[in-house]
Amino acid sequence: MAILVTGGAGYIGSHMAHALVDRGESVVVLDDLSTGHRHAVPSAATLVVGDIGDIALVRSTIKAHDIRDIVHFAARIVVVDSIAQPLDYYMNNTVRSRALFEAAVTSGVERLIFSSTAAVYGEGGTDLIPETADKRPITPYGRSKLATEWMLTDIAAAHPLSHAVLRYFNVAGADPAGRCGQSSRRATHLIKVAAEAVAGRRPHVDLYGEDYDTPDGTCIRDYVHVADLVAAHLAALDGLRAGATRLVYNCGYGRGFSVREVLNVVRRVSKVQFPVIVRERRPGDPARLVADSSRIQAELNWRPRFDDLEVIVRSALEWEETLARRQLQPA
Ligand SMILES: NC(=O)c1ccc[n+]([C@@H]2O[C@H](COP(=O)([O-])OP(=O)(O)OC[C@H]3O[C@@H](n4cnc5c(N)ncnc54)[C@H](O)[C@@H]3O)[C@@H](O)[C@H]2O)c1
Ligand SMILES: O=c1ccn([C@@H]2O[C@H](COP(=O)(O)OP(=O)(O)O[C@H]3O[C@H](CO)[C@@H](O)[C@H](O)[C@H]3O)[C@@H](O)[C@H]2O)c(=O)[nH]1
Numbered sequence: 001m002a003i004l005v006t007g008g009a010g011y012i013g014s015h016m017a018h019a020l021v022d023r024g025e026s027v028v029v030l031d032d033l034s035t036g037h038r039h040a041v042p043s044a045a046t047l048v049v050g051d052i053g054d055i056a057l058v059r060s061t062i063k064a065h066d067i068r069d070i071v072h073f074a075a076r077i078v079v080v081d082s083i084a085q086p087l088d089y090y091m092n093n094t095v096r097s098r099a100l101f102e103a104a105v106t107s108g109v110e111r112l113i114f115s116s117t118a119a120v121y122g123e124g125g126t127d128l129i130p131e132t133a134d135k136r137p138i139t140p141y142g143r144s145k146l147a148t149e150w151m152l153t154d155i156a157a158a159h160p161l162s163h164a165v166l167r168y169f170n171v172a173g174a175d176p177a178g179r180c181g182q183s184s185r186r187a188t189h190l191i192k193v194a195a196e197a198v199a200g201r202r203p204h205v206d207l208y209g210e211d212y213d214t215p216d217g218t219c220i221r222d223y224v225h226v227a228d229l230v231a232a233h234l235a236a237l238d239g240l241r242a243g244a245t246r247l248v249y250n251c252g253y254g255r256g257f258s259v260r261e262v263l264n265v266v267r268r269v270s271k272v273q274f275p276v277i278v279r280e281r282r283p284g285d286p287a288r289l290v291a292d293s294s295r296i297q298a299e300l301n302w303r304p305r306f307d308d309l310e311v312i313v314r315s316a317l318e319w320e321e322t323l324a325r326r327q328l329q330p331a
Contacts, residue, residue, distance in 0.1 A: 004030060029046065093144035093145060094144045122286060166251050169251065214258060
């Protein structure tokens with residue numbers, strides 16, 4: 001019996017794959033390596049290179065490895081790209097997820113965890129966002145994920161598929177054991193981009209907009225350490241295995257930091273004064289997204305261990321150094 005991790009060669013999925021191996025599970029990763037890396041997959045896991053939309057491949061993988069659980073990370077994730085390439089985002093995030101779900105329900109998979117996003121909420125407003133908040137995504141990325149959530153809800157109402165929907169806020173940092181981290185070929189995430197600037201891999205950081213209706217005019221996000229996020233997945237998996245049929249949780253800390261604050265922390269921790277250039281707003285950026293994560297804390301007893309922006313930044317910087325050392329950073 002094994003657990004299938006789609007997108008397990010990617011940033012978050014590889015951390016989950018390591019955590020599952022660490023606790024003695026048999027892990028199969030399905031990844032097309034479009035943005036993922038072979039080196040991120042734990043050596044104890046089986047890597048199947050292929051597409052989640054390939055129903056025959058997914059079915060044969062489920063059968064060959066007696067898969068009962070799927071953790072579904074595979075997706076396109078760059079919000080601004082989704083605005084320029086909506087067809088690609090709906091295809092990869094929604095249509096191919098449908099194929100994966102069909103293969104799952106017709107092959108007797110019992111449980112599935114889906115990577116959703118704070119982007120389903122759209123403009124977050126000034127309060128903490130609970131799971132019950134209105135879903136008004138403002139980008140094709142957010143809509144492609146919300147459509148997939150709805151699809152999963154409908155499928156699970158008709159078929160015996162217990163599931164968890166985890167809506168991540170802004171994920172950052174790296175494996176505390178130093179085995180994996182964010183290795184994107186074309187990084188767009190703020191902390192990763194700033195870490196690349198510290199490492200001298202980019203000349204400056206662009207700051208997208210300082211005219212938002214926030215205290216310093218820059219966007220506010222809730223940055224969550226990838227190790228805490230993985231712990232939330234393990235708790236959700238255990239909850240499903242213990243009999244829960246549907247779980248929906250925000251994954252964030254409930255504390256927001258502005259872009260300026262994040263860049264200041266990166267400069268302070270790294271002691272590198274990389275240049276910051278103020279640009280126009282980036283399309284698709286809500287002013288503020290901060291989680292109300294009381295539900296996952298109460299129901300799964302999720303207790304973050306790394307909820308400190310300096311710790312997150314330090315972890316991202318260390319991974320950037322590791323990448324440089326191993327010369328794994330992409331051209
Ligand atoms: N990074 C964040 O801050 C964040 C926030 C909210 C939600 N998420 C969600 O978390 C998940 C993982 O994101 P990530 O940051 O690790 O991104 P990532 O790009 O590092 O990982 C995605 C992985 O999926 C693979 N993949 C993509 N399409 C595939 C397909 N059709 N078939 C097989 N493999 C495919 C890629 O090769 C890659 O390894 C995504 O679903 C994303 O929407 C991420
Ligand atoms: O070089 C950069 C990169 C980002 N930002 C700003 O930093 C903030 C955070 O941006 P980013 O790190 O790209 O994350 P988001 O766009 O908030 O989106 C991330 O977080 C979402 C959940 O909130 C996920 O769903 C997405 O996959 C993930 O990309 C935004 O205000 C950006 O405009 C900059 O100013 N300069």
